[in-house]
Amino acid sequence: MLREDLHPRTDAFISAGIMASRPLTLYEKIWADHVIERRDDGTCLIYIDRHLVHEVTSPQAFAGLAANGRRVRRPDLTLAVPDHNLPTSPRVDANGHPLPIADPESANQLAALRANVAAFGVPYIDALAPEQGIVHVVGPEQGFTLPGTTLVCGDSHTSAHGALGALAFGIGTSEVEHVLATQTLLLKQSKTMEIRIDGTLGFGVSAKDVVLAIIGRIGAAGGTGYVVEYTGEVIRALSVEGRLTVSNMSIEGGARAGLIAPDEMTFAYLKGRPMAPAGELWDRAVAQWRHLPSDPGAQYDATVRIDGSAIAPSLTWGTSPEDVVPITGVVPDPDSFADPAKRDSARKSLHYMGLTPGTAMQGVAVGHVFIGSCTNSRIEDLRAAAAVASGRRVADGVRAMVVPGSGLVKRQAEAEGLDRVFTAAGFEWREPGCSMCLAMNPDKVPPGERCASTSNRNFVGRQGPGARTHLLSPAMAAAAAVTGRLADVRELMG
Ligand SMILES: CC(C)[C@H](C(=O)O)[C@@H](O)C(=O)O
Numbered sequence: 001m002l003r004e005d006l007h008p009r010t011d012a013f014i015s016a017g018i019m020a021s022r023p024l025t026l027y028e029k030i031w032a033d034h035v036i037e038r039r040d041d042g043t044c045l046i047y048i049d050r051h052l053v054h055e056v057t058s059p060q061a062f063a064g065l066a067a068n069g070r071r072v073r074r075p076d077l078t079l080a081v082p083d084h085n086l087p088t089s090p091r092v093d094a095n096g097h098p099l100p101i102a103d104p105e106s107a108n109q110l111a112a113l114r115a116n117v118a119a120f121g122v123p124y125i126d127a128l129a130p131e132q133g134i135v136h137v138v139g140p141e142q143g144f145t146l147p148g149t150t151l152v153c154g155d156s157h158t159s160a161h162g163a164l165g166a167l168a169f170g171i172g173t174s175e176v177e178h179v180l181a182t183q184t185l186l187l188k189q190s191k192t193m194e195i196r197i198d199g200t201l202g203f204g205v206s207a208k209d210v211v212l213a214i215i216g217r218i219g220a221a222g223g224t225g226y227v228v229e230y231t232g233e234v235i236r237a238l239s240v241e242g243r244l245t246v247s248n249m250s251i252e253g254g255a256r257a258g259l260i261a262p263d264e265m266t267f268a269y270l271k272g273r274p275m276a277p278a279g280e281l282w283d284r285a286v287a288q289w290r291h292l293p294s295d296p297g298a299q300y301d302a303t304v305r306i307d308g309s310a311i312a313p314s315l316t317w318g319t320s321p322e323d324v325v326p327i328t329g330v331v332p333d334p335d336s337f338a339d340p341a342k343r344d345s346a347r348k349s350l351h352y353m354g355l356t357p358g359t360a361m362q363g364v365a366v367g368h369v370f371i372g373s374c375t376n377s378r379i380e381d382l383r384a385a386a387a388v389a390s391g392r393r394v395a396d397g398v399r400a401m402v403v404p405g406s407g408l409v410k411r412q413a414e415a416e417g418l419d420r421v422f423t424a425a426g427f428e429w430r431e432p433g434c435s436m437c438l439a440m441n442p443d444k445v446p447p448g449e450r451c452a453s454t455s456n457r458n459f460v461g462r463q464g465p466g467a468r469t470h471l472l473s474p475a476m477a478a479a480a481a482v483t484g485r486l487a488d489v490r491e492l493m494g
Pocket residue numbers: 056057084154155156157170438
């Protein structure tokens with residue numbers, strides 16, 4: 001299913017790279033390859049290679065097309081899948097008949113997506129298809145996401161796909177309509193930031209801890225105006241799945257997109273995926289992708305360096321993803337922040353979170369554990385959580401759920417026996433979807449209750465009105481489930 005228009009233009013950036021008067025970054029190469037027209041004010045018309053669509057941000061966009069009598073310009077470059085509103089309870093009854101969706105608003109959104117893809121001829125992965133899953137898990141898994149492409153979705157965590165070397169970012173509903181109609185977007189070029197993480201990760205430290213450490217360091221607005229490129233030994237050593245976790249949360253650090261240069265690991269991950277190029281086209285694609293990494297000496301507008309060896313298993317204490325402490329840390333004193341606005345927001349956060357300054361993070365009791373979301377619901381995440389859950393029991397009074405990111409992840413996990421590890425330990429094993437990452441489906445954290453969550457946002461009300469969220473890694477979430485408290489996974493496993 002290689003898109004024929006992709007490769008001729010990919011040749012263009014190779015010549016741009018060779019003929020450029022200066023070394024180029026990965027971002028500059030992809031950008032240069034996709035500019036159709038540049039206006040005097042610097043605004044560019046950019047070609048979009050890939051468009052992912054889900055039920056939340058697409059209904060108005062399709063309605064706009066219908067109202068103007070327009071069609072989808074390139075259905076073959078578009079892929080739709082429901083994820084946010086889908087319940088994660090069983091989807092068919094004992095006879096295999098689809099079960100109705102109780103919430104009328106969710107049922108409407110899902111029905112609208114089905115009707116729209118049918119009316120506009122857009123490729124669609126149905127709720128009952130084995131490949132259904134969270135849009136940001138499905139894209140890479142299907143090989144829809146490819147290095148050197150521009151990829152958009154009406155969803156902020158589209159940044160995830162940057163892990164494969166795609167320039168991927170979230171867009172609003174009006175832009176969704178624009179891309180559906182024209183396969184282009186109007187954009188200004190971003191500044192570039194290199195986030196370099198060297199060293200080696202310690203025992204019990206995962207990609208999630210890396211990205212939490214990054215956001216803790218640069219702040220939730222630190223990447224505003226930038227496209228980030230993650231580099232360094234730690235990033236190179238991460239699996240593609242770990243890289244997806246890091247790029248996923250770029251937007252939580254304010255960045256438009258978060259790229260990682262494709263390498264042999266990327267190519268091995270993509271080879272043989274259903275929508276990736278095959279045969280001779282595969283060889284040509286890889287030959288071109290090898291030109292994508294930033295040239296030696298390429299200049300970034302900003303550089304941040306982090307010592308990966310110093311990163312501990314980490315988690316959030318507040319209501320912004322920048323509120324990060326190591327698990328060995330304590331709840332900070334709002335007065336310790338120099339910025340008056342941060343002091344104020346920290347006070348409000350602690351009130352909402354029901355925490356007092358100076359309390360050790362380790363030992364804070366949790367009632368809920370959520371292992372899932374587009375940040376941490378791939379097979380390696382489930383393996384890491386299962387390694388902790390194995391032979392242990394979910395603590396009394398804790399509700400713990402595992403929600404695979406896609407049907408394929410679910411099946412793979414079941415083939416490896418992970419589902420049995422989880423259910424034997426007392427975890428719920430659910431159907432794929434966004435689930436408890438955000439309260440748009442029946443999976444919610446009740447008001448005032450505390451949840452250890454592998455998702456990416458700890459905003460007020462994110463997991464349900466009044467819900468208190470601590471973001472952490474899958475291994476740390478499993479450690480919280482079996483101890484009933486925020487716990488240092490290194491002590492449990494060491
Ligand atoms: C519903 C959707 C538009 C939203 C997003 O843009 O990210 C959601 O996926 C989220 O994670 O908050």
